[in-house]
Amino acid sequence: MGELKQLSIFAENKPGRLEKITRVLAEAGINILAVSISSSVDFGVIKFIVDKPEKAREILRENGFTVSLNPVLAIELVDAPGGLHSVASILYKCNVNIENAHVFVQEGRDKAYLIVEVEDVEEAKKSLSGELLKFY
Amino acid sequence: MIWDQKAECMPHKEREELQLERLKRIVKYAYDNVPFYKKRFKEAKVKPEHIQGLKDIQKLPFTEKADLREGYPFGMFAVPRKDIVEVHTSSGTTGKPVVAGYTRNDIDLWSEAMARALTMAGTSRDEIIQNCYGYGLFTGGLGVHYGAQRIGATVVPISAGQTKRQIQIMVDFGTTILTSTPSYALYLAESAEEEGLSKRVKLKAGVFGAEMWTERMREELEKRFRLHALNIYGLTEIIGPGVAQECMEKSGLHIAEDLFFPEVVSPDNLEPLAEGEKGELVITTLTREGMPMIRFRTKDLTSLTRGKCKCGRTLVKMSRITGRSDDMLKIRGVIVFPSSIEKALLAVKGVEPHYQIIITRPHHLDEIEVQVEVSQKMFSDEVRRIEETRKNIEDSIEAEIGLRVKVTLVEPKSLPRSEGKAKRVIDKRAL
Structure with a gap:
């Protein structure tokens, strides 16, 4: 079971923030594999799956951003009707509560993963062990 | 008369x-x-x-x-x-x-x-x-x-x-x-x-x-x-x-x-x-x-x-x-010292003293906005958690000064730094 880490960055709700963050990442030669944005009234948290997470965190901090790097579950999705449903059924059966989720396509585009943010990744992995799930 | x-x-x-x-x-x-x-x-x-x-x-x-x-x-x-x-x-x-x-x-x-x-x-x-x-x-x-x-x-x-x-x-x-x-x-x-x-x-x-x-x-x-x-x-x-x-x-x-x-x-x-x-x-x-x-x-x-x-x-x-x-302020008739806002801010875990107080009078009533820079310690990957911290700051300030203020979280280092005494209060009421 491989581990995938997701970058979270604090951003004010104003134009140009995503532009600035992605510019920093682009200039550092970091490839973004997935992005999701969740926002409140005045601020948001921008999340990335990137190829070099540690380096990305370092470079963003150097540029003054508030960043954290957290483990997430990455569950392979079958490219067929019912693909997401089968994963969701297992998560439900094992009582894994989803805080946030989005989809990430692997470099080379051959596989897609459901990124699942949960309260406790280790705990969730334990609950899901023995299930027919493929992790990143 | x-x-x-x-x-x-x-x-x-x-x-x-x-x-x-x-x-x-x-x-x-x-x-x-x-x-x-x-x-x-x-x-x-x-x-x-x-x-x-x-x-x-x-x-x-x-x-x-x-x-x-x-x-x-x-x-x-x-x-x-x-x-x-x-x-x-x-x-x-x-x-x-x-x-x-x-x-x-x-x-x-x-x-x-x-x-x-x-x-x-x-x-x-x-x-x-x-x-x-x-x-x-x-x-x-x-x-x-x-x-x-x-x-x-x-x-x-x-x-x-x-x-x-x-x-x-x-x-x-x-x-x-x-x-x-x-x-x-x-x-x-x-x-x-x-x-x-x-x-x-x-x-x-x-x-x-x-x-x-x-x-x-x-x-x-x-x-x-x-x-x-x-x-x-x-x-x-x-x-x-x-x-x-x-x-x-x-x-x-x-x-x-x-x-x-x-x-x-x-x-x-x-x-x-x-x-x-x-x-x-x-x-x-x-x-x-x-x-x-x-x-x-x-x-x-x-x-x-x-x-x-x-x-x-x-x-x-x-x-x-x-x-x-x-630096005493009067907000809707209530005496407020910026230092008490700072005290209330710092009482919330993880908050650093990088803030600015902005006073406006949008509809003839004074309003205070406190902008606080998000520190690494306050940050979470969950919006909900950050939102909680933001509310905690609002509650803490209210308990200290007796007025509800609006707390806005801003990015680190986005507030002006000054060499001497920081300019904490921006009064836009045109007094």
Whole structure:
């Protein structure tokens, strides 16, 4: 079971923030594999799956951003009707509560993963062990 | 109209004699009855006998808000507690409030001072006063009330709030004098216009105070309500409202100087300033029994002008307050120190002291926004968690200052840094 880490960055709700963050990442030669944005009234948290997470965190901090790097579950999705449903059924059966989720396509585009943010990744992995799930 | 012709129009020389006589008496009284003053006088090596002329007041030590807090609750009283018939506290909620105690004679003194003030605004027995100052521990409500009762005017003790009802009453009762904060008066004016009732409002004058305001606001209030908008000044430490009031000349506030002796000193070295020079107002209560104040530093910035006014009064005039010599703010009439906001911020886990306080007056009511930089410790990958922290900061500030503020989280290093003292407060109210 491989581990995938997701970058979270604090951003004010104003134009140009995503532009600035992605510019920093682009200039550092970091490839973004997935992005999701969740926002409140005045601020948001921008999340990335990137190829070099540690380096990305370092470079963003150097540029003054508030960043954290957290483990997430990455569950392979079958490219067929019912693909997401089968994963969701297992998560439900094992009582894994989803805080946030989005989809990430692997470099080379051959596989897609459901990124699942949960309260406790280790705990969730334990609950899901023995299930027919493929992790990143 | 003049309430107390003798006291308000007395020749300057004659008043100085009266002031000196009262000053000598109050200084000795304070020295004999308040341990705080005895101690301070001794430290400054002065005795009541050293007061031989009015200028000798400059030998006496100053009294500050912090001294009053130190004496909380009754340490500044000059009489046994049983002789105090009423207490008030200043509107600030930081730590210990300032307690003011009044004997029956002090209530009488306050009623007289307020009767003078309200009369300057044209109040007689024929008028109906709608008093929107808050009743309770705040001195505004009862101060106006006592003055109105002394005159025999009809007072409507409504306090602030319930704006629609305020306007209905104003129209139905035929209110002629409005007493409120200027910002609340503007809000009332706007609401009256919205209700289509402006034309039926019969106000003649407004007695506005408890916060800083401007000539521009005066124009606005006079235009909207077709009244005389007059400035009133006072503070809990001295008595409450009624220390000074503008007459219809609208060229400064007459200080009831036979009761409250004014000085203006330089905020830098506390040296006395000449007439017309702007500095910090210092007041000594000349007749107050329950809690005499000797050279109290108001920290309000103003200047004094002498000379007989067209209204007939010889009382010295102070200019409209234009600022403070400390960083005290008044938000919706409530005293707020930026330092208490900082204290509340830092009480929340993970918050770093990178913040800015922005004050605006969007709809004639003050609002505070506190911008706080998100630190690594406050950050979470979950919006919900960050939102919780943001709310915790709002709650913490509310518990400290007594006002709900809006907290906005901003990115690290996005607030301006300065080399010396950080500029924490941005006041956009155009005061």
